[in-house]
Amino acid sequence: MAERLTREFFARSVHDVAPELIGATLLVDGVGGVIVEVEAYDQDDPASHSFRGSTARTASMFGPPGHAYVYRSYGIHWCLNLVCAEAPRAEAALVRALEPTSGLEEMRERRGLEPARALCSGPGKLCQALGITRVLDGCPLDEPPFELRAREEEAPLAVGPRIGITQAVEQPWRYGLAGSPFLSRRF
């Protein structure tokens, strides 16, 4: 059985943690799958929510590592981040896509009938499929309802620029499982 990811794993630079998350398993109440795409955001990054300091919305990104930072995007979607680095650093990895492996029926109930490759292929989609909302903002990742397990083997990485941002567009801080059909977009 793969090792559980604890606070110590996340208490490092997001630029070290993010690529190691590819291939890890993320479950919420037993529903989820294998992480195939993440993006790194650090505090010196104009595209990061932590760039302009702590606010009510971003407080959990400034909290201890190994916790969730959940925010609403475009008024409609929820997005899940895994908080990295020790305070006062504020870094996080945005989980952008999963390969669904567990609880497919529940995901389809939440998102409607879809092929497996479309259930979690985007940050808003996977939060809907896993039932992630603001309720989980600030919750520890090593306790229920979360279950987070390390990858069993090193994963072939794809790297590229991040998606949907207007600042620091050129930084290659998007990581994916090379060749996976479950990505939000091809690299």
Added chain:
DNA sequence: CAGTGGATGCTCT
């Protein structure tokens, strides 16, 4: 296919 625009709510200026 690719490209466009609407929905929607909350934060910050």
Added chain:
DNA sequence: GAGCATCCACTGT
């Protein structure tokens, strides 16, 4: 009151 770390439906090839 603008602007979003998005998604989907709709258009036109």
